[in-house]
Amino acid sequence: MRIRFIWPGKTKDDRLRSLIDEYAKRIARFTRCEVVEVKESRSREGAAVNKESLRILEAIGDSSLAVVLDLKGREWSSQELATCVRQWEKDAVKVIAVVIGGPEGLSAEIQSRADVRWRLTRLTLTHEMARVLAVEQLYRAYAINRGLPYQK
Numbered sequence: 001m002r003i004r005f006i007w008p009g010k011t012k013d014d015r016l017r018s019l020i021d022e023y024a025k026r027i028a029r030f031t032r033c034e035v036v037e038v039k040e041s042r043s044r045e046g047a048a049v050n051k052e053s054l055r056i057l058e059a060i061g062d063s064s065l066a067v068v069l070d071l072k073g074r075e076w077s078s079q080e081l082a083t084c085v086r087q088w089e090k091d092a093v094k095v096i097a098v099v100i101g102g103p104e105g106l107s108a109e110i111q112s113r114a115d116v117r118w119r120l121t122r123l124t125l126t127h128e129m130a131r132v133l134a135v136e137q138l139y140r141a142y143a144i145n146r147g148l149p150y151q152k
Contacts, residue, residue: 001088002032002095003138006059007131008052008102009040016128023135030142035135040102053107056099064097066115068106069130073117081137082144084116098134102127 005024011017020035027033038055060066065088076084088096098118099110120133143150 001093002034003027004034004036004059004064004095004097005100005131005135006036006038006056006097007100007127008038008056010037011128011131013128016132019132020135023132023139026139027135027142030146050107052102053109056106056110057113060097060099060110060113061095064095065093066097066099066113067118068099068111068114068116069101069120069134070106070111070114070117071119073119075119075121078137078140078144082141085138085141086145098138100127100131100134 005020011020024033024035036059038052038059041052099106099114101110118134120130120137125133140150
């Protein structure tokens with residue numbers, strides 16, 4: 001299985017980027033992991049947003065299980081997320097595409113492509129902080145499934 005994190009633009013805060021890199025490296029001990037930063041649209045006008053959405057949809061791919069961060073999604077405990085990861089492995093899912101929107105969120109096309117909707121928290125987070133939490137929680141899920149002491 002491969003975990004592919006997809007979001008528009010680069011993580012600008014060096015400290016947050018460092019955390020993302022660290023947790024992605026840790027995930028790579030269990031499964032292939034990659035971060036795909038698609039070109040961010042500078043303009044929030046229709047045509048520019050559509051191009052950004054197309055780039056995200058291309059990065060998701062046709063055969064990936066698309067997990068989209070969404071305020072209306074399911075909020076899991078770490079144990080429940082670990083159970084989902086175990087089930088995806090059991091189902092032989094090849095690619096899990098975790099999609100995190102930018103400051104303006106995600107387009108309707110990307111939302112309709114979602115196979116799973118995940119709500120990190122009811123709290124309001126910056127999109128860059130949401131990136132860190134998503135990557136860390138997936139690492140935590142693997143740690144739980146492997147019985148590592150990290151999760152405690």
